[in-house]
Amino acid sequence: MSTRILSVSYFEDSYQYLEIDKQSGGYFPRPAPQTATVEALLAACRQADEIYINAAMPSALYEWENFPKVAKKYLANVVMQDAREKIGEGSAPQVQHKVLGDVTEAGVTKSRIAYIAVQPEDLTPLWTTFGKFGKKVKAISPLSVALASMAAKIDRPSENFAVVWVGPNSSMITISSPEGVVKVARTVPLGLPQGEAISDPEALRVFSEEFGREFFMTSTFFKQEFREGVPNLLYFLGHTQLADIFREHPLPGAPADVRFSLAEPPVKGISDSQANELVHLIANLYLPDEFSFLPEEAAPARTGDLAYRIALAAMVLIIIGVGFWAYRLNGAKQERLAEYEKQVAAIEKLQDEVLTLRGDVERLQPLVGWKKFYEETFQNRPAWNMVFSELGLLLPENIVIDEFRLIPQRGPVAGKVAGEMSGSIKADNWEAGLEVLRDFGANLQSSPVFEVVDVNYAPEDVQKITKVFNFKIRLNLLKRGSAHAS
Amino acid sequence: MRLKAGVIVVGVLIIVQLLMFAYFLSQDKQIIDLALKDLDSRRQQLAAEKADLQNRIKELKSMISAIPPWLLAGFEDPEAGFVEFLDFLQSDTLKAVKGTVTVKSRDFTQTPIPLHQTAFSFKYQFTTTYEAEKFINYLLFQERYPLQVTGFNAKKSETGVVGGDLSVSLLIPARLQIPLPSSSEKVESR
Numbered sequence: 001m002s003t004r005i006l007s008v009s010y011f012e013d014s015y016q017y018l019e020i021d022k023q024s025g026g027y028f029p030r031p032a033p034q035t036a037t038v039e040a041l042l043a044a045c046r047q048a049d050e051i052y053i054n055a056a057m058p059s060a061l062y063e064w065e066n067f068p069k070v071a072k073k074y075l076a077n078v079v080m081q082d083a084r085e086k087i088g089e090g091s092a093p094q095v096q097h098k099v100l101g102d103v104t105e106a107g108v109t110k111s112r113i114a115y116i117a118v119q120p121e122d123l124t125p126l127w128t129t130f131g132k133f134g135k136k137v138k139a140i141s142p143l144s145v146a147l148a149s150m151a152a153k154i155d156r157p158s159e160n161f162a163v164v165w166v167g168p169n170s171s172m173i174t175i176s177s178p179e180g181v182v183k184v185a186r187t188v189p190l191g192l193p194q195g196e197a198i199s200d201p202e203a204l205r206v207f208s209e210e211f212g213r214e215f216f217m218t219s220t221f222f223k224q225e226f227r228e229g230v231p232n233l234l235y236f237l238g239h240t241q242l243a244d245i246f247r248e249h250p251l252p253g254a255p256a257d258v259r260f261s262l263a264e265p266p267v268k269g270i271s272d273s274q275a276n277e278l279v280h281l282i283a284n285l286y287l288p289d290e291f292s293f294l295p296e297e298a299a300p301a302r303t304g305d306l307a308y309r310i311a312l313a314a315m316v317l318i319i320i321g322v323g324f325w326a327y328r329l330n331g332a333k334q335e336r337l338a339e340y341e342k343q344v345a346a347i348e349k350l351q352d353e354v355l356t357l358r359g360d361v362e363r364l365q366p367l368v369g370w371k372k373f374y375e376e377t378f379q380n381r382p383a384w385n386m387v388f389s390e391l392g393l394l395l396p397e398n399i400v401i402d403e404f405r406l407i408p409q410r411g412p413v414a415g416k417v418a419g420e421m422s423g424s425i426k427a428d429n430w431e432a433g434l435e436v437l438r439d440f441g442a443n444l445q446s447s448p449v450f451e452v453v454d455v456n457y458a459p460e461d462v463q464k465i466t467k468v469f470n471f472k473i474r475l476n477l478l479k480r481g482s483a484h485a486s
Numbered sequence: 487m488r489l490k491a492g493v494i495v496v497g498v499l500i501i502v503q504l505l506m507f508a509y510f511l512s513q514d515k516q517i518i519d520l521a522l523k524d525l526d527s528r529r530q531q532l533a534a535e536k537a538d539l540q541n542r543i544k545e546l547k548s549m550i551s552a553i554p555p556w557l558l559a560g561f562e563d564p565e566a567g568f569v570e571f572l573d574f575l576q577s578d579t580l581k582a583v584k585g586t587v588t589v590k591s592r593d594f595t596q597t598p599i600p601l602h603q604t605a606f607s608f609k610y611q612f613t614t615t616y617e618a619e620k621f622i623n624y625l626l627f628q629e630r631y632p633l634q635v636t637g638f639n640a641k642k643s644e645t646g647v648v649g650g651d652l653s654v655s656l657l658i659p660a661r662l663q664i665p666l667p668s669s670s671e672k673v674e675s676r
Contacts, residue, residue: 308490315497322504329511336518343525350532357539364546367553369598370659374553376598377632377657384635385623388615406638417635 002028006048007284008041009143010055010126012169015041018281019048020267027267027285032278038129045133052284053126056172057142058187059119061087064226066103066110075099075111083117093117098181098290114181116142116291127295135305139284139292144174144185146283151235152180153286154262161233162255164215165280166192166242171211173218175231180288184222188214192239205249212252219253233257238280240273382417382477383449390450391421394443396436398426399471407474416451416476425469433457433469444475451476556629560659564602567658571631579624583610583617583650601659605636608652618650625654632657 003022008015015038019030033040045051063086067078079097087093097115104110123140130137147163155161160183163174169191175184190210197203219230232255236242243260251258265275266282275282383390391401401423427433437457444450456472561567575587590605608625612618618640626633637653 308494311494312497315494315501318501319497319504322501322508326504326508326511329508329515333511333515333518336515336522340518340522340525343522343529347525347529347532350529350536354532354536354539357536357543361539361542361546364543364550366599367546367550370553370558371549372598373601373632373657373659374557377634378554378557378629381626381635384626384638385619387622388618388640392615401642403639403641405640406635408637419638 004047004049005285006044006051007281008051008053008130009280009284010053011143011167011280012056015129016281017041017044018278019044020282020285025268027282028269029267029278029282032274045130045136048133048136051130051133051137052287053130053137053140054143054146054280054284054287055122055126055140056170056187057118057122059093059122060142060144060185061093061117062114062144062182062185063117064100064112064114064181064183066105067113069102069109069111075113079113079115083115087117087119091119093119094123094293096291096293098288100181114183116145116182118142118293123293123295131295137294139287140294141284141287141291142182142185143172143280143283144176144182145291146287147172147237147280148174148176148182149180149288150266150279150283150286151262152176152178154264154266157233159233160228160231161235162215162219162231163235163237164211166190166211166236166238167280168192168194171214171238173215175218175222182291183226184218186214186218190214192241198241201248204245208246208249208251212254215251216253231255233259235262236260237262237276240276380479382479384477386449387477390447394440394447396440398436399440400424400426416478418453418474419477420472420474422470422472425471427467427469429467430469433467437469437471441473444473449478451478554629557632564658564660567631568602568604568656571656571658574628574631577624579621580608580610583612583621585610585621599659601657604656604658606654606656607637608650608654610650610652611647612650613647618648622652625652632659 005020005022005027006017007020008017014036016036018032021028021030033044061083063083065079065082067075067082070078076095076097080093080095083093083095084091095115095117097113100112100114102109103112126140130140143165144163147165151157151161151163157178159178161176161178163172163176165172165174170187170189171191173184173186173188174182176182188211190207192198193200193203193207197207222228223230230253234251234255234257236246236258237260240260246254246258246260261272261276265272266279266285267275270278387404391404395401401421403423404421405419407418407420425433425436427436434457437455441452441455445452453474453476456474458470561570580587586609588607588609590607592602592604594600594602610618610621612621626635633654633656635652635654637651639651640648641650642648
């Protein structure tokens with residue numbers, strides 16, 4: 001994904017522009033437009049993602065000054081005050097500055113600051129033209145700043161250097177620090193010879209001499225202003241023919257190191273000659289953050305932009321937070337759903353098991369009746385087959401049993417069947433009979449067949465010589481495990 | 487500017503939707519928690535019922551094991567059983583005690599199991615207890631015919647002969663229609 005950059009240069013009251021694609025591999029200029037009308041420029045602005053603008057800005061004042069150290073928030077006012085003093089009290093310049101560091105002056109530490117002050121008349125046309133594109137406009141700077149910054153960033157010179165850009169009708173001479181901060185810049189009304197003059201050696205000689213004077217004036221001013229020597233490095237940029245011209249007609253007083261191109265091509269995909277002719281547009285790609293004269297309206301926009309970014313960041317954080325919360329909730333829900341399904345499956349299995357067990361119980365339940373039937377018919381039957389022989393064993397000689405009968409009832413009760421026997425005892429007296437009956441009852445009670453319930457004992461006829469006493473014993477017949485036990 | 491506003495609106499909508507989604511998730515979670523509690527209660531109830539039923543089946547199986555299989559095999563047909571019993575009575579043992587038998591009422595009862603009930607009355611005589619007990623042993627202590635003694639009387643006469651009356655009910659059950667379920671074995675194995 002590439003960023004579409006529009007680079008604009010406003011020079012000699014006309015616009016030139018170049019569309020450049022910023023890709024991961026570098027900057028790739030598109031073919032330069034044949035006609036740079038304002039309409040075409042505005043159309044290009046609408047399609048661009050970012051816009052960078054430079055202009056001659058002839059009113060620009062380039063200053064390097066030492067200021068007393070003040071708080072950062074007051075620095076802009078101090079610089080502005082200085083600029084007003086230098087330009088004139090009635091002016092309202094736009095000022096941009098850069099703090100270069102601290103210097104000691106007469107034992108006092110001061111801030112070394114470079115600033116550029118530009119009159120509104122150089123900026124208003126640009127603001128008017130490009131104001132509607134708002135945030136797309138990333139920088140508006142003097143051409144000198146763009147050229148110096150490009151040379152410094154690409155070639156990284158070790159000392160002050162000069163850049164001479166030659167335009168069709170006027171040129172720009174710039175002297176800059178190694179970091180690309182402009183120290184002196186001048187627009188000179190001297191352009192590349194046009195038409196037949198370009199091949200006229202006399203015209204070219206005159207051009208070189210005139211340019212030499214302009215450069216001499218500039219370097220002299222620089223020497224006076226900064227107390228430094230003339231830069232030893234000079235770039236001639238703007239046209240490929242400059243090399244031929246100044247080699248044929250060397251610039252009077254030119255430094256020893258004169259170059260006609262940068263060490264590396266600033267963009268890719270075009271020839272060196274094309275790059276040299278478009279260098280004033282390409283230089284915008286290397287504009288520093290400082291010294292950008294964006295309109296004041298952009299300030300609130302930037303504030304708004306900051307607020308927007310903060311809001312966006314907050315929104316993203318909230319979305320991430322809520323999203324994470326929802327993600328965890330969803331995880332918890334899924335866990336519970338899985339647990340729910342597991343429980344349902346377990347309950348269904350339990351229900352099936354319980355239903356099966358209920359069916360089994362229902363099938364087996366009738367056998368309870370069979371058990372009871374078995375107990376009543378076979379298991380708990382009294383030892384009928386032992387009644388008579390057991391009585392025969394236990395019966396004393398003087399007792400006669402007349403009757404043994406069952407007391408009618410429905411089946412055995414707890415394995416016992418109620419019965420009754422009656423008979424008589426021969427004894428000398430009632431007490432003797434009772435004693436015999438007691439022995440008999442005790443024997444019955446100790447028998448595994450009988451269980452005595454109660455005894456009824458009475459004399460038959462007290463007048464008889466041989467006393468006979470009747471008795472009646474109610475008893476239970478006990479169950480035996482099996483008749484075969486006998 | 488429109489793009490910014492659009493981004494903000496979309497962002498707010500996303501946040502609102504996420505919040506709603508999270509709210510619904512939270513509600514779902516609470517509902518599932520309640521349902522889980524109910525399920526747990528239901529599961530415990532079923533587990534308790536299962537344990538009770540298993541114990542009951544164990545008891546029933548234990549009880550069934552006490553019933554002789556020959557009894558459960560029962561009779562093919564009540565009438566056939568009745569006739570078979572009459573044939574059983576044609577025995578020298580009954581003749582030895584000069585016994586007579588009278589068939590009395592016949593009816594059908596449902597409890598404790600469906601069965602055909604026939605009342606018999608026996609009269610017999612004996613002079614020695616051996617004779618009487620041989621007869622009683624023959625009649626009551628066989629393992630084929632379910633009998634229930636409803637009356638028993640033995641009375642000695644002036645001649646020393648004892649006359650006995652014995653009333654029994656022949657209880658012929660309908661054949662058991664339920665084979666012992668194999669599932670019960672499964673239940674026990676669980």
